[in-house]
Amino acid sequence: MEKIRVLVVDDSAFMRKLITDFLTETEEIEVVGIARNGEDAINKVKQLNPDVITLDVEMPIMNGIEALKVIMEDSPRPVIMLSSTTKEGAENTILALQYGAFDFIAKPSGAISLDLVKIKKELVDKVILAKSSKLGKPLDIKNGKNIVLSPQKYSKIDSNRCGISVRIDKNMNVRxxxxxxxxxxxxxxxxxxxxxxxxxxxxxxxxxxxxxxxxxxxxxxxxxxxxxxxxxxxxxxxxxxxxxxxxxxxxxxxxxxxxxxxxxxxxxxxxxxxxxxxxxxxxxxxxxxxxxxxxxxxxxxxxxxxxxxxxxxxxxxxxxxxxxxxxxxxxxxxxxxxxxxxxxxxxxxxxxxxxxxxxxxxxxxx
The missing domain is CATH 3.40.50.180 (Methylesterase CheB, C-terminal domain)
Structure with a gap:
């Protein structure tokens, strides 16, 4: 059986070891390398060509968001973000999903030695799922625009914020x-x-x-x-x-x-x-x-x-x-x-x- 090759990226030595231990306990997964920050991660991706990456959001030198942008542009592959549940952490996680991250895992906020065990199954399941998933294309971060609704069979009505074409509803009384x-x-x-x-x-x-x-x-x-x-x-x-x-x-x-x-x-x-x-x-x-x-x-x-x-x-x-x-x-x-x-x-x-x-x-x- 060909194993899923994973690169673990985190600035904490404790977290790198813990995530590596969690993943390698599963026969389907092999951790092929570790990286300490985003810059290190980009170099390791080129050297090791992993199938899946676990990527911490908050790191020195180059954070996870900046590293993700480079990875998805230069050598796209499934990336699972590890994020804190702080307001800033949540906002960065949503941004990471826009840039093409496969999914994320929330870091537990309680006693680290106990609560991290709770994410073990989620982490393993998502790594396995990520390997067989389709890569999402990064969205237009500036304005979120995608393909507008087809104007065929619709009368143009100017919507308040983006002028989407939509057919007039002739049956407004039906809830x-x-x-x-x-x-x-x-x-x-x-x-x-x-x-x-x-x-x-x-x-x-x-x-x-x-x-x-x-x-x-x-x-x-x-x-x-x-x-x-x-x-x-x-x-x-x-x-x-x-x-x-x-x-x-x-x-x-x-x-x-x-x-x-x-x-x-x-x-x-x-x-x-x-x-x-x-x-x-x-x-x-x-x-x-x-x-x-x-x-x-x-x-x-x-x-x-x-x-x-x-x-x-x-x-x-x-x-x-x-x-x-x-x-x-x-x-x-x-x-x-x-x-x-x-x-x-x-x-x-x-x-x-x-x-x-x-x-x-x-x-x-x-």
């Missing part, structure tokens, strides 16, 4: 909502979908992105800065508004409830589902109770099957159109594959066409 579930590769995928949604869309969007606590606020802030719609981290008890995307807080489930004539959000820490909190299934199941809403459900890149059970329930309990990301554009074709396997998906689209598919359903009479 609709959009619910999106995603995991590994999701932050980059969301940046190829939400910025294309027009500000005047008459529906809310709910997003479950598998993330630990401390990172979803930075993700929401970044998405809000490049989108026409408002994007925010969901808060417990808040009243839902159209034209806003609500991202489930990391480490918490998000449920949508009916309160009078309005929708409100419930955020809680009930049991982990499918290994995740937040869970797509939990969000989807709460939406099943909203009988007077039509739903557009989207499953994008990620490992596992989260969302498939809830998607079946949505289809059984109401008027729903389902979209799954294609295998070709998924960084990890796990969640979308499971969704397609339910045989209830209406459209399979590359990530750069998912926003168009959403708007097609928003403006249709399904």
């Amino acid at each position: 609709k909502l959009v619910c999106i579930g995603t995991s590994t590769g999701g932050p980059r995928a969301l940046q190829q979908v939400l910025p294309k949604i027009p500000a005047d869309m008459n529906a809310p969007i709910f997003v479950v992105q598998h993330m630990p606590p401390g990172f979803t606020q930075s993700l929401a802030k970044r998405l809000d800065s490049i989108s026409s719609i408002h994007v925010k981290e969901a808060e417990n008890g808040e009243v839902v508004k159209a034209g806003t995307a609500y991202i489930a807080p990391g480490g918490s489930h998000m449920k949508i409830m009916k309160t009078g004539t309005s929708l409100t959000i419930k955020v809680d820490q009930t049991d982990i589902r499918n290994g995740h909190r937040p869970s797509v299934d939990v969000m989807y199941e709460s939406l099943c109770e909203l009988k007077d809403y039509k739903k557009i459900a989207v499953i994008m890149t990620g490992m596992g099957t989260d969302g498939s059970h809830g998607l079946r329930q949505l289809k059984q309990t109401g008027s729903v159109k389902a979209i799954a990301e294609s295998e070709q554009s998924s960084v990890v074709y796990g969640m979308p594959k499971a969704a397609v396997g339910t045989n209830v998906v209406d459209r399979v689209e590359h990530v750069d066409q998912i926003a168009t598919a959403i708007m097609d359903f928003i403006n249709s009479d399904f």
Whole structure:
């Protein structure tokens, strides 16, 4: 069996040894080298040609973000970032995902000798997954622009912040909502979908992105800065508004409830589902109770099957159109594959066409 060759990059000798020990306990993985900073890492990549890199964000001489940019430009390969849960650490992690990092692992903040053991399985699983994943192309960091929605079959309406073309909704009285579930590769995928949604869309969007606590606020802030719609981290008890995307807080489930004539959000820490909190299934199941809403459900890149059970329930309990990301554009074709396997998906689209598919359903009479 050919082993997965890993380069471990961290300025802490303790962390380098610990990560190396974690990885080499697995027969599938071989640590071929270590590096002490970003500059050292770039040289070691050229010398050792590793399959996967674990890269600390905060390092002297050259930090992980700067090293990642060079690596993804000169010799792209899967990179897993190790990040602190501080505000600055979270912001840098989201930036790293934009630059093409495969995924990240949050460094535990408690007693280092005990808490680091908790990330062992996550680290090993992500290294193995990274080897067989598709590389994501770095996004346009300056403005987040991607391919704009096709103007065909749409009347031009100037959106407040980016002038996206969108067909006029002739059925505004029908209440609709959009619910999106995603995991590994999701932050980059969301940046190829939400910025294309027009500000005047008459529906809310709910997003479950598998993330630990401390990172979803930075993700929401970044998405809000490049989108026409408002994007925010969901808060417990808040009243839902159209034209806003609500991202489930990391480490918490998000449920949508009916309160009078309005929708409100419930955020809680009930049991982990499918290994995740937040869970797509939990969000989807709460939406099943909203009988007077039509739903557009989207499953994008990620490992596992989260969302498939809830998607079946949505289809059984109401008027729903389902979209799954294609295998070709998924960084990890796990969640979308499971969704397609339910045989209830209406459209399979590359990530750069998912926003168009959403708007097609928003403006249709399904």
